[in-house]
Amino acid sequence: MQICRDVPDLRTAVARFRAHGARLGLVPTMGALHEGHIALVRAARSGSDRVIATIFVNPAQFGEAADLAAYPRTEAADLAMLEAAGTDAVLIPKPDTIYPPGDETIVETTRLAQMLHGAVRPGHFRGVTTVVARLFNICQPDAAWFGEKDYQQLAVIRRMTRDLHFPIEIHGVPTVRAPDGLALSSRNARLSPEDRAAAPVLKRALDAGRAIALPGVDLADIAGTIRETMAQEPRARLEGLDIVDPRSFLPATGPLTTAIGIMLSARFGQGDDAVLLIDQTEIAP
Numbered sequence: 001m002q003i004c005r006d007v008p009d010l011r012t013a014v015a016r017f018r019a020h021g022a023r024l025g026l027v028p029t030m031g032a033l034h035e036g037h038i039a040l041v042r043a044a045r046s047g048s049d050r051v052i053a054t055i056f057v058n059p060a061q062f063g064e065a066a067d068l069a070a071y072p073r074t075e076a077a078d079l080a081m082l083e084a085a086g087t088d089a090v091l092i093p094k095p096d097t098i099y100p101p102g103d104e105t106i107v108e109t110t111r112l113a114q115m116l117h118g119a120v121r122p123g124h125f126r127g128v129t130t131v132v133a134r135l136f137n138i139c140q141p142d143a144a145w146f147g148e149k150d151y152q153q154l155a156v157i158r159r160m161t162r163d164l165h166f167p168i169e170i171h172g173v174p175t176v177r178a179p180d181g182l183a184l185s186s187r188n189a190r191l192s193p194e195d196r197a198a199a200p201v202l203k204r205a206l207d208a209g210r211a212i213a214l215p216g217v218d219l220a221d222i223a224g225t226i227r228e229t230m231a232q233e234p235r236a237r238l239e240g241l242d243i244v245d246p247r248s249f250l251p252a253t254g255p256l257t258t259a260i261g262i263m264l265s266a267r268f269g270q271g272d273d274a275v276l277l278i279d280q281t282e283i284a285p
Contacts, residue, residue: 001082002089006097007138013089014052014140022049026141026168028132031055032072032186033081036176040145041085043173052139053082054091056098061127066272072189091139098134107133109163112156112249116242116263117278128153129160136166143169147176149183151263151280155249175280177203183279190275195268198235202264202279205229209262215285216255219243222262230266239265239276246282259284 004010017024025048027040044051055078062068075092082090106126112118113125136144146154158170176184181203182196191199209226223241230238243252246261265278 001087004089004091010091010138017050024048024141025051026139026144027053028135029055030057031078032074033078034184036147036184038081038085039176040173041087044145045086047143050088052089053087054135056093058127058131059095060130061124063121063123072186106130109156109159112159117152120240120265125156129156132157136168141168143171145171145173148172149175151261187275191268195235198233199268199277201230201233201236206279206281210283213256213283218255219252235268236266239267256285
């Protein structure tokens with residue numbers, strides 16, 4: 001596995017792979033890897049000849065300096081996991097490599113970035129699309145893999161890729177969960193033991209909503225059931241609950257007649273130590 005810390009080294013690796021006619025798959029990460037990330041690498045491995053991963057804690061998608069500072073960095077363990085999963089090259093750039101001094105360019109999906117989770121975390125998706133667009137340009141893959149847990153992020157990246165005519169296939173990979181149902185996330189490591197024990201309420205709430213999601217059931221009743229389940233866990237502070245059309249991400253209302261996406265977010269902990277977790281599900285009647 002080749003480790004690249006600047007753009008010329010990565011592009012040299014890409015040129016070498018291309019010289020042999022390889023199809024390239026990309027898995028962008030912020031490090032602190034877990035089995036969810038490795039599922040992305042395995043999916044990319046099955047759909048590509050060569051797999052490139054990136055490890056970059058992107059400052060542009062953090063709204064709070066404390067949140068950025070608290071994000072775990074585990075480079076040695078990350079590299080061991082990526083190599084074991086069959087990654088061919090890894091880009092680990094410094095911030096001023098991705099964002100050169102004096103840079104002025106941003107990339108933003110103007111509607112999708114401002115709604116739903118984007119309203120909870122202003123500027124977050126602008127940071128995501130800006131860094132992903134730069135990584136796409138640096139790595140020039142044929143396809144890229146992202147987790148479905150970040151439901152809106154996946155839609156944002158798909159829209160950006162289409163709008164900017166990137167010749168890149170975007171693939172979603174199902175959420176990987178712990179045995180108790182909590183979606184794997186690098187943020188889970190920041191939870192206190194008590195909050196970690198409470199966090200599976202997100203999956204329980206989604207499951208409760210799914211359990212009553214029969215054709216014709218009013219979506220307001222599904223939302224009410226999810227809220228009631230979340231309220232049973234005093235350590236969880238509900239931040240957002242959105243039921244949307246998966247194609248447009250516009251709010252869905254009325255009786256359940258077509259597929260819906262449910263997006264859920266909650267905070268665990270207090271003050272600067274509070275951790276925002278998200279989860280999602282799709283339901284087809």
